[in-house]
Amino acid sequence: MTTDLRERLAAELQHLDLLDDLTPDVLRRGRATVRRRRSAVGALAAAAVVAGTVWASAGSGDRGTDAAEQSRESARQEWTTRMERVFAAHLPDGFAAGVTATGGTDRRALEFVASGPDGRVSLNATVYLAEGLPFPACAATTPRCRVLTTPSGPATVLTKVYPEDHHSYASQIWIQGDGVQTIVNVVEVSPGADQFSMDDLTGLASDQELSEAIVFATAHDGELLEYATR
Amino acid sequence: MRRRSREDAFTAWAGDAQHQLHRKAYLLTGEQESARDLVQQVLLSTYLAWHRVDHPTAYATTSLVRAFFKVAEQRRRELPSDVLVEIPAPHPALDDRLTLLDALAELPPRMRATLMLRFWDDLSVRDTAHVLGCSEGTVKSATSKALAHLRDRLGEAVTTAPGELR
Numbered sequence: 547m548t549t550d551l552r553e554r555l556a557a558e559l560q561h562l563d564l565l566d567d568l569t570p571d572v573l574r575r576g577r578a579t580v581r582r583r584r585s586a587v588g589a590l591a592a593a594a595v596v597a598g599t600v601w602a603s604a605g606s607g608d609r610g611t612d613a614a615e616q617s618r619e620s621a622r623q624e625w626t627t628r629m630e631r632v633f634a635a636h637l638p639d640g641f642a643a644g645v646t647a648t649g650g651t652d653r654r655a656l657e658f659v660a661s662g663p664d665g666r667v668s669l670n671a672t673v674y675l676a677e678g679l680p681f682p683a684c685a686a687t688t689p690r691c692r693v694l695t696t697p698s699g700p701a702t703v704l705t706k707v708y709p710e711d712h713h714s715y716a717s718q719i720w721i722q723g724d725g726v727q728t729i730v731n732v733v734e735v736s737p738g739a740d741q742f743s744m745d746d747l748t749g750l751a752s753d754q755e756l757s758e759a760i761v762f763a764t765a766h767d768g769e770l771l772e773y774a775t776r
Numbered sequence: 777m778r779r780r781s782r783e784d785a786f787t788a789w790a791g792d793a794q795h796q797l798h799r800k801a802y803l804l805t806g807e808q809e810s811a812r813d814l815v816q817q818v819l820l821s822t823y824l825a826w827h828r829v830d831h832p833t834a835y836a837t838t839s840l841v842r843a844f845f846k847v848a849e850q851r852r853r854e855l856p857s858d859v860l861v862e863i864p865a866p867h868p869a870l871d872d873r874l875t876l877l878d879a880l881a882e883l884p885p886r887m888r889a890t891l892m893l894r895f896w897d898d899l900s901v902r903d904t905a906h907v908l909g910c911s912e913g914t915v916k917s918a919t920s921k922a923l924a925h926l927r928d929r930l931g932e933a934v935t936t937a938p939g940e941l942r
Contacts, residue, residue, distance in 0.1 A: 576823040678849035
């Protein structure tokens with residue numbers, strides 16, 4: 547006897563009581579939230595004017611939106627600069643100096659590309675707040691998996707995340723802070739190449755500047771959403 | 777005028793989407809009230825993000841799954857995602873009464889979400905991994921374990937696509 551998963555779920559869900567229309571209540575609460583946010587940003591703008599900050603727009607109706615946008619851009623630039631510095635400092639020997647930012651548009655997380663002797667490598671980091679991701683653990687420290695302590699908390703470095711040879715060589719650094727989890731991905735663009743050693747990765751994981759960048763992202767969670775945080 | 781346009785577009789979308797979201801939420805939580813709370817929360821976050829969302833249904837589904845994980849975490853009543861609860865073999869007399877929803881509810885949150893996204897929402901492995909924020913390998917592994925659990929509990933093979941037996 548076989549069960550078609552979707553068909554059987556659909557049949558069992560038929561007994562589920564239909565919801566009353568939630569839209570009117572959501573609209574009411576949504577309007578209230580928007581009003582609260584506008585008033586908070588307005589207060590921030592007023593405080594900045596008192597402090598002598600020049601705001602980009604003179605239109606009073608757009609002032610709050612412009613302030614939020616300016617703040618978001620500023621946070622993104624700061625994160626980009628910090629991570630550029632962190633990644634560039636841990637490139638293996640033989641790599642061209644520096645990394646180039648790619649991506650980082652709306653709803654696309656910031657990524658960097660580094661150029662090594664065996665091809666390009668993609669690098670990125672995302673800070674997860676209160677997500678409770680299942681933290682990987684090494685059954686034993688091996689050349690492919692290492693546990694270490696970083697300034698942000700315990701970390702696990704995994705290499706060859708995709709075991710199949712036709713996939714690009716990918717490594718991950720998982721850092722577990724207090725309610726803050728950070729995942730750094732180091733992925734070879736071309737299958738076959740393997741340019742970051744375990745020592746390169748643990749050096750990156752242990753960098754004090756990376757830890758400071760994580761603190762920065764945590765403090766600017768909203769502004770960096772989908773760019774550096776989730 | 778701008779607000780009116782946002783509200784009209786949101787209302788038109790939400791009217792259809794909320795019932796489908798409710799089914800997804802129920803598949804995740806297994807509870808009517810929790811599912812309703814989740815849908816309400818997700819509709820609100822979609823409304824607030826409306827001007828920057830291109831695909832509201834995809835955004836709402838992702839928000840739903842993440843909100844569910846947060847709730848599960850807060851309640852602290854679930855085991856880590858990779859660990860299946862050790863469940864004794866069902867008594868033959870009870871077997872007939874076991875529904876697929878019951879068996880689904882026994883799974884850890886991330887496995888439930890994986891099955892919901894893959895086989896109710898028909899997302900690819902890649903898209904499921906994107907929503908869950910994990911690797912494709914993790915999705916495949918969770919799917920395999922979850923289907924094995926359902927098969928064991930139901931005592932039947934489970935098909936997930938035409939001609940595919942698990």
